[in-house]
Amino acid sequence: MSARIIPFDYQGQAVTFNADGWINATVAATRFGKVPNEWLRLSSTEEYIEKLASRMAESNTGKSRITLVTTRRGNTANSGTWLHPKLAVKFARWLSVDFEIWCDEQIDTLVRADHVTWQQARQQSAIGYRGLCEALAIAHEESGKTPRRHHFINEAKLINQAITGQFDGRNRDQLSAHELVLVTLIEIRDVLLIGQGKDFAARKASLLRYVQSLTSKHLRSDAA
Incomplete structure (x- = not known):
């Protein structure tokens, strides 16, 4: 994951991404009164992550292991559960449809923008x-x-x-x-x-x- 943290404003509150489009799911879920583990424990989520990782591995032959979810402990801007861009929008949909649309827009900007x-x-x-x-x-x-x-x-x-x-x-x-x-x-x-x-x-x-x-x-x- 990129070390540079980028806060975006969503309805007056910060939602944190990094320059590669990963989202801090802990920060995002908090504003909706939820926690990422609730979503990660769903059988549908587990199945989706498994199949997505398998699909990505097929096109990642010879490269490093695919990581879609990572957790960083501590009390810094990097702390919390981070989700890969390919998981972020699906996770955002679980929180709110409006938030899903907004996240999709921010991630598109991050992964496509010229830095x-x-x-x-x-x-x-x-x-x-x-x-x-x-x-x-x-x-x-x-x-x-x-x-x-x-x-x-x-x-x-x-x-x-x-x-x-x-x-x-x-x-x-x-x-x-x-x-x-x-x-x-x-x-x-x-x-x-x-x-x-x-x-x-x-x-x-x-x-x-x-x-x-x-x-x-x-x-x-x-x-x-």
Whole structure:
């Protein structure tokens, strides 16, 4: 399974897929007051999985063993029972016909979409962070100080705080393309602020205002 987790909004609540179209059945079932094992224990489900696995194995000769259901324990975005895309829609039908149709649409988007946009956004955010670290290192060196690892970590947390309000780290592999673009824009602005000699507190205040201005522009664009 792909490690990148992608949350989709279904009627105001998140339903989690990964980039390969697998669905987190635990998350999906919870909103309907059910659990995946109820569906997996049905004789019709067992028969379907057995025949599907057999059919897929025929066209998978010489390759790795077919896996259609996997469970990950813990308390992370990866935790729960995950179903292969070929099982996801059938499972969704058991929950709700409307949800089945919606899931089919999301999976089709995931398995057919060109992921270059996300990859480009991820690459740009990585380049932006490297530039930010270089600017921070130069600023410290010009002040006669030695840049330490925690300086770079805190600057990344500052970027996140400007966006989320939380001075904490975030796994960028789990951010959407839109979120990655926002991160890159703020990194560029932070580099400019460092170049102007702004201290940490001043950069924080300026970045918060910048995020607010970006949000206002986005809201005005949506209303237009």
